[in-house]
Amino acid sequence: MNLEELLHKRSEWLKGTGPKSDIVVSSRVRLARNIDKFPFFNWAQPKQKEGILALVKDAALKSKFLKKTMFLQMKDLSEIDRQFLVERHLTSPEHVIDPQYKAVLIDDQEIASIMINEEDHVRLQILQSGFNIIEAWRMADEIDTDLGTRLPYAFSDRWGYLTACPTNTGTGLRASIMLHLPALVMTNQIGKVFQAISKLGLTMRGFYGEGTEAVGNFFQVSNQVTLGRSENDLIEKIGSIVDKLVQREESTRNILMTKNKDEISDKIWRAYGTLKSARIITSSETIKLLSVIRLGVNLGVVTGINGTQINELFMLTQPAHLQKIEGKILNPNQRDYKRADIIREKLKG
Amino acid sequence: MQCDICHKEAATVHLTEIINNKVTKLHLCENCAREKSAEMEEHFGLADLLSGLADLVPVTTKKGKSPSLNTGADIDVGIKCPSCSFTFQKFRKIGRLGCPNCYDAFRSQLSPLLRKIHGYDRHTGKIPNKKEVVKDATVLLGDLKARLTKAIEHEEFEEAARLRDQIRSIEKKTKPEKNEVKSNNKKGKK
Numbered sequence: 149m150n151l152e153e154l155l156h157k158r159s160e161w162l163k164g165t166g167p168k169s170d171i172v173v174s175s176r177v178r179l180a181r182n183i184d185k186f187p188f189f190n191w192a193q194p195k196q197k198e199g200i201l202a203l204v205k206d207a208a209l210k211s212k213f214l215k216k217t218m219f220l221q222m223k224d225l226s227e228i229d230r231q232f233l234v235e236r237h238l239t240s241p242e243h244v245i246d247p248q249y250k251a252v253l254i255d256d257q258e259i260a261s262i263m264i265n266e267e268d269h270v271r272l273q274i275l276q277s278g279f280n281i282i283e284a285w286r287m288a289d290e291i292d293t294d295l296g297t298r299l300p301y302a303f304s305d306r307w308g309y310l311t312a313c314p315t316n317t318g319t320g321l322r323a324s325i326m327l328h329l330p331a332l333v334m335t336n337q338i339g340k341v342f343q344a345i346s347k348l349g350l351t352m353r354g355f356y357g358e359g360t361e362a363v364g365n366f367f368q369v370s371n372q373v374t375l376g377r378s379e380n381d382l383i384e385k386i387g388s389i390v391d392k393l394v395q396r397e398e399s400t401r402n403i404l405m406t407k408n409k410d411e412i413s414d415k416i417w418r419a420y421g422t423l424k425s426a427r428i429i430t431s432s433e434t435i436k437l438l439s440v441i442r443l444g445v446n447l448g449v450v451t452g453i454n455g456t457q458i459n460e461l462f463m464l465t466q467p468a469h470l471q472k473i474e475g476k477i478l479n480p481n482q483r484d485y486k487r488a489d490i491i492r493e494k495l496k497g
Numbered sequence: 498m499q500c501d502i503c504h505k506e507a508a509t510v511h512l513t514e515i516i517n518n519k520v521t522k523l524h525l526c527e528n529c530a531r532e533k534s535a536e537m538e539e540h541f542g543l544a545d546l547l548s549g550l551a552d553l554v555p556v557t558t559k560k561g562k563s564p565s566l567n568t569g570a571d572i573d574v575g576i577k578c579p580s581c582s583f584t585f586q587k588f589r590k591i592g593r594l595g596c597p598n599c600y601d602a603f604r605s606q607l608s609p610l611l612r613k614i615h616g617y618d619r620h621t622g623k624i625p626n627k628k629e630v631v632k633d634a635t636v637l638l639g640d641l642k643a644r645l646t647k648a649i650e651h652e653e654f655e656e657a658a659r660l661r662d663q664i665r666s667i668e669k670k671t672k673p674e675k676n677e678v679k680s681n682n683k684k685g686k687k
């Protein structure tokens with residue numbers, strides 16, 4: 149498997165098949181681990197960084213859970229390829245800065261990935277489609293337990309898994325659920341949701357866009373606390389809160405469809421029309437319009453296009469994906485042309 | 498430099514945020530940084546905030562004044578990790594620790610900080626599947642049981658219930674062959 153194959157493949161999490169996938173885009177679990185007796189990555193000597201890389205690579209490749217994997221050293225990848233991995237959520241933006249001694253291991257379904265030498269020596273990530281956080285944790289747990297038989301993790305009875313940043317210590321677990329909440333935004337309920345979430349030991353942020361403005365109404369909810377609660381507790385808690393959010397979004401969508409069906413339909417069809425005819429389109433406008441169409445598909449207003457295709461368009465219209473499809477570097481203006489071309493092609497039906 | 502949010506106060510907290518794969522620098526005054534702190538945990542790492550908010554790390558000051566950022570002479574924040582020679586001063590500045598042993602070296606300083614961040618300062622989750630750690634689990638169990646007794650004495654029932662669950666889960670993990678038949682896909686297999 150190589151990167152070019154990934155380009156023409158659909159990541160598992162994009163299939164849009166999981167439970168509640170009309171509202172929950174993806175569920176992710178990340179575990180932070182470090183190797184005992186080594187400094188944390190940022191302060192390790194080059195020889196130590198090399199040693200950690202070899203150690204973790206070896207341990208991971210021996211795992212029975214990671215039979216079909218691709219091992220990529222960041223230094224061997226072009227700028228666009230690294231960005232491509234970030235866009236596919238296979239690695240973090242931090243991990244591609246300063247690529248020396250860094251690597252990522254990706255399984256062929258793009259569900260599991262292991263970042264080696266990020267801020268922590270090991271960051272294992274499981275990414276599932278839809279509302280599947282328990283399954284994501286179960287898989288992460290299984291792979292982590294297996295890796296732990298070959299890797300001497302830094303662990304203290306008192307503070308659990310020791311991480312470079314004390315905000316991750318303990319379980320080292322970050323569960324993140326990405327939600328599409330257009331109805332809660334349209335009805336001005338989202339502010340209250342933000343407030344409630346922060347009181348519950350969780351954080352919520354717009355997924356696209358900057359600051360508090362959430363382009364396309366995509367939000368990511370994550371646990372804030374990692375210490376003093378068991379993994380199962382943390383997963384259960386975020387799961388039950390997200391469940392409430394999903395119910396709220398669902399009931400609000402129903403109300404909107406009963407009371408404002410014509411206005412909603414109009415909005416959705418206009419978005420569809422724009423995307424089908426645009427010749428030049430920015431990434432931000434694309435996200436906004438695709439978000440509206442995604443709602444349209446899930447409300448049954450738009451037919452002839454499915455959730456998987458919408459998810460695919462979200463993925464393919466990102467800068468590095470566009471440039472990989474085109475096979476050359478494109479400046480932002482050129483990308484806006486290429487983006488519109490691809491969208492028209494995919495929506496031709 | 499002025500605060501990016503209120504444009505009034507001087508910016509004393511400097512943050513790097515990565516949004517949408519773009520690195521953004523934010524310069525905030527203390528008040529705005531505090532307000533922003535809830536939403537930024539995930540990506541800033543609360544630690545970056547430490548550089549500006551000295552009181553988030555309760556430093557034991559002998560002279561009863563808050564340590565100044567410039568002197569670097571404060572004895573208590575000058576503690577060094579014997580393994581990696583990271584100083585607590587450096588941790589306060591950059592919000593990251595040097596090596597796993599720093600946790601031990603800065604134990605008394607970190608404990609209140611961790612409590613502040615997480616609400617707890619003791620791990621209750623997964624334990625690595627290693628023999629020597631299993632041994633440590635007996636120590637941990639003794640400790641947990643003592644805390645359970647105390648919690649019951651003080652009528653802290655929520656805490657007591659939590660401790661009880663934790664004790665059970667550790668007991669289960671340390672002698673798995675006794676009570677349970679494990680399926681192939683479940684965790685805990687040896």
Ligand SMILES: [Zn+2]
Binds near residue numbers: 501502503505506
């Ligand atoms: Zn301000």
Ligand SMILES: [Zn+2]
Binds near residue numbers: 579581583599
């Ligand atoms: Zn150290």
